[in-house]
Amino acid sequence: MNDSELEVGIQSAYMQALKSFNEGGVPVGSSLMVDGAVVALGHNQRFQKGSNILHGEMDCLENAGHAFDLTQSTMFTTLSPCQMCANAILLFGIPRVVILDNTNVTDFKTNVDYLREQGVEVIIEEHAPSMELNRRFQTEPETKGLWLGDVGK
Amino acid sequence: MNDSELEVGIQSAYMQALKSFNEGGVPVGSSLMVDGAVVALGHNQRFQKGSNILHGEMDCLENAGHAFDLTQSTMFTTLSPCQMCANAILLFGIPRVVILDNTNVTDFKTNVDYLREQGVEVIIEEHAPSMELNRRFQTEPETKGLWLGDVGK
Numbered sequence: 185m186n187d188s189e190l191e192v193g194i195q196s197a198y199m200q201a202l203k204s205f206n207e208g209g210v211p212v213g214s215s216l217m218v219d220g221a222v223v224a225l226g227h228n229q230r231f232q233k234g235s236n237i238l239h240g241e242m243d244c245l246e247n248a249g250h251a252f253d254l255t256q257s258t259m260f261t262t263l264s265p266c267q268m269c270a271n272a273i274l275l276f277g278i279p280r281v282v283i284l285d286n287t288n289v290t291d292f293k294t295n296v297d298y299l300r301e302q303g304v305e306v307i308i309e310e311h312a313p314s315m316e317l318n319r320r321f322q323t324e325p326e327t328k329g330l331w332l333g334d335v336g337k
Numbered sequence: 338m339n340d341s342e343l344e345v346g347i348q349s350a351y352m353q354a355l356k357s358f359n360e361g362g363v364p365v366g367s368s369l370m371v372d373g374a375v376v377a378l379g380h381n382q383r384f385q386k387g388s389n390i391l392h393g394e395m396d397c398l399e400n401a402g403h404a405f406d407l408t409q410s411t412m413f414t415t416l417s418p419c420q421m422c423a424n425a426i427l428l429f430g431i432p433r434v435v436i437l438d439n440t441n442v443t444d445f446k447t448n449v450d451y452l453r454e455q456g457v458e459v460i461i462e463e464h465a466p467s468m469e470l471n472r473r474f475q476t477e478p479e480t481k482g483l484w485l486g487d488v489g490k
Contacts, residue, residue, distance in 0.1 A: 237390065237399050237425060246390050250486065268428045271420040272390060275489045333403065336428045 197260035200227040211317035212240035212263045224248035241269035262314035270295035284311035288318035292335040346370045350413035353380040364470035365393035365416045377401035383487045394422040415467035423448035437464035441471035445488040
C-alpha cells in the first residue's frame with residue numbers, strides 16, 4: 185500500500201465518522217481497501233439504526249458482503265477496535281488494520297497487542313480530526329451516555 | 338434459572354436453528370432470557386440476508402436492542418460461539434451462556450475455555466437435534482461451502 189492509497193483509506197474512514205457525528209451518532213467510521221480500491225464503507229449505527237452490534241468496523245464488514253477477498257484487504261478505523269470488532273477482523277482474516285485514534289480508549293479494552301500477537305499488521309496513525317470527534321463525543325454531557333452504551337457500560 | 342426455564346431457552350434457540358435450516362440457511366439459532374422471559378431470538382443470516390456478521394448470537398443480540406439488562410441475561414446458542422460472538426458476549430457483559438453443540442466445531446476456533454477464564458458461566462448441554470442440524474449442514478456437499486464461508490474459510 186503506497187502513501188496515496190493510505191491517505192485515501194484514512195480520509196474515507198474519517199468521512200464516515202464525520203457523517204455519523206453530523207447525524208448525532210457515535211463518530212466511528214471505517215473503510216476497507218482491496219487492490220487499491222475502497223470496497224466498503226461503514227460507520228457506527230447505534231444512533232441511526234438503534235443497533236447494538238454495528239460498530240464502525242462491523243458495519244463496514246457487513247457492507248462488504250461476500251464479493252471481496254478480505255484476506256488481502258486493509259481495514260481503516262477511526263477508533264481502536266473493541267474486542268468484538270478485533271475478533272471479527274480475525275475471523276475474516278484481515279491482515280492489516282490502520283487505526284486513526286488509539287488515544288480515546290479509556291472506556292473499553294483495546295486490542296492492538298492482541299491483534300499483533302495474532303499476526304495482524306497494525307498501523308497507528310493518530311489522525312487529529314478523528315481524535316477530535318471521538319474526544320468530543322465521549323466527553324460532552326449530551327453524548328457521553330450514548331458512547332458508554334456502545335461499549336457495554 | 339430453573340430446569341423449566343432452561344428447557345424453554347434451549348427449545349427457543351433450537352427452533353430458530355430449525356427455521357434457518359428450513360430456509361436453506363446456516364442452522365445456528367440463539368435465544369436470550371432475562372428474568373424468566375425470552376427477550377430476543379435470532380439465527381444466522383448469511384443465507385437469508387447475505388450477512389457476514391449476523392451469526393446466530395449476533396442476530397439475537399441485535400434483535401434484543403437496548404431495552405434489557407443483558408448483564409442479567411442468559412444466552413442460548415445451538416453451536417459453540419466463534420471468536421467474534423464470544424467477544425460480543427463479553428462486550429455486552431452476558432454472564433451465562435448455554436451451548437447446545439460443542440461437538441461440531443472442527444472448522445473454527447472455539448471459546449469455551451476463554452469465556453470461562455473471563456468469568457462467564459458456560460453450560461454445555463449437548464442437544465441431539467441441534468447437533469444433527471449442524472452435522473448435516475457442515476458436512477453435506479450442497480451446504481458445506483456456505484458453512485465454511487461463515488467461519489472465514
